[in-house]
Amino acid sequence: MIDQMYRKAVLTVAGQKAIENAVRARGWGMAQRFVAGETPQTAIQAVHDLKKDGIMANLDLLGEFIESPAQCTQFADNVITMLDAAHAAGITPYVSIKLSSVGQGKTVDGEDLGLTNARRIIRRAREYGGFVCLDMEDHPRVDQTLAQFRTLHGEFGGQHVGTVLQSYLYRTEKDRASLDDLSPNLRIVKGAYLEPETVAYPQKADVDAAYRRLVYAHMQAGNYVNVATHDESIIHDVQMYALAHGISKDAFEFQMLYGIRRDLQRNLAAAGYRVRAYIPYGRDWYPYFSRRIAETPRNAMFVLRGMLKG
Ligand code: FDA
Structure with missing residues (x-):
């Protein structure tokens, strides 16, 4: 509270x-x-720096209040420029996008612009052997994001596109189970938006308990899990759970935000866990x-x- x-x-x-x-x-x-900085080059430098510590990267171009369809398409072009720059720098690109930034909810030529632009981005990422994660935003967008994820997963395959589930929403355990037929690559987070009690647990203890249940259920279903949290007690419990259930260290990864708990990121990587830092960059x-x-x-x-x- x-x-x-x-x-x-x-x-x-x-x-x-x-x-x-x-x-x-x-x-x-x-x-x-x-x-990391305001330009793709600064983000790429951060990728190289993290690599020295055995930490992988997830690039995120910042930009949340993009209004017109033209701005959304320009934003998608900027993400594609970043994919090209990463590839040219010898990096297999792994990026996250917010569908709202590329036009979700805006219909252009009879189709949702977010879906059209996400397709362009994932197509280019796939050319480079890369991966695109669809970030999860506030609760009114969850249905459409999951539906678009399903469409894109069908078109490009699970090696090239994944999405995110938030443990603070009451609905999320059902959502996770409903995706099992795809064996999806999912990032599990607690959730970052101010949500009302009608849709989200108000108590942190409930959010944390749901977080553990989601990670364990996704592991048990045999799917790749991105355990995105800085919560040491959850990280410890996930390590123990994986050990106890014979889940190998390459069946999941820990993800944290750039600049947060750098000590923990390095320690986990040194202990042989897969660790990825979410690297935001951009003027916004x-x-x-x-x-x-x-x-x-x-x-x-x-x-x-x-x-x-x-
Ligand atoms: P919690 O907030 O309980 O914090 C646990 C402990 O971690 C704290 O006690 C503190 O020690 C440390 N900590 C947490 N945040 C810190 C900070 N900012 N600075 C310093 N220490 C900190 N959300 C969303 O709604 N949609 C999304 O798509 C994503 N994507 C995403 C990707 C990645 C890689 C991460 C790590 C997180 C997200 N999030 C997100 C954000 C997520 O929902 C959540 O808000 C933050 O991760 C903070 O929650 P924790 O799980 O770290 O736990």
């Missing part, structure tokens, strides 16, 4: 234009802790940065200290 209140307070304050302007003016140095870093601050007061202190230092 306190977590929810803290998150809501930070996101409300962060949404105010004056705060945004102040942070944008002075905050880039601090944002660099969580965002402010909303992403605000959400990271909203996740934990420790990050708010980090920013405040930085701002006070000037």
Whole structure:
């Protein structure tokens, strides 16, 4: 409950234009802790740096308030440019996209623009042997995202496209089971949006318990699981579960956000686990940065200290 209140307070304050302007003016140095840079080249450099520690990468071009169909298609073009740049730099691209950024919910030429643009992105990723994960957004988008995932999975195959499920939604365990016929590559997260109690568990303990159930069920079904969390107690329990059930270390991976728990990322990789960092980059870093601050007061202190230092 306190977590929810803290998150809501930070996101409300962060949404105010004056705060945004102040942070944008002075905050880039601090944002660099969580965002690799503003260009594909800076993101690619981060991929190379992580590789030295045995950590894989997931590139994410930031951009959430993209409104017109033309902007959505331009955004998809920018993702494709990033795929090309990664391939040219000798990297097999692994990217995440938000379907809303590429036009989900907008009909153009009789088809959902998000689906059209996602197809273009996945087609190019497949040419390079790469992978595209469809991020999960707020709850009104879940049905359409899962339906579009099913379509794209049918067209491109599970080696090239996956999606995300959020443990805070009551519906998610049923959603997971309903996808079993695809043997999908799924990322399990707790969920990052402010959701009402009518659709999401308000208590963190319930979110955490559902998280464990989802990961275990997906492993038991024989599917590849991306365990995306910084929660050490869950990470420990997943390690124990895999050991106890003979699930090999290459049947799942741990995923964490760039700049968060770097120590844990390195330790897990050194212990032979597959670890992938989610590397956000791009000029539109402010909303992403605000959400990271909203996740934990420790990050708010980090920013405040930085701002006070000037
Ligand atoms: P939780 O918030 O319970 O934190 C557990 C512990 O981790 C904390 O006590 C703290 O020590 C540490 N920690 C967590 N966040 C931290 C931070 N920002 N800074 C420092 N320490 C921190 N959400 C979504 O709705 N859709 C999506 O598609 C994705 N995609 C995604 C990809 C990846 C790779 C990750 C890691 C996360 C997401 N998320 C997401 C976000 C996710 O839903 C969730 O908000 C965050 O991961 C924070 O929750 P934790 O699981 O880390 O646990």
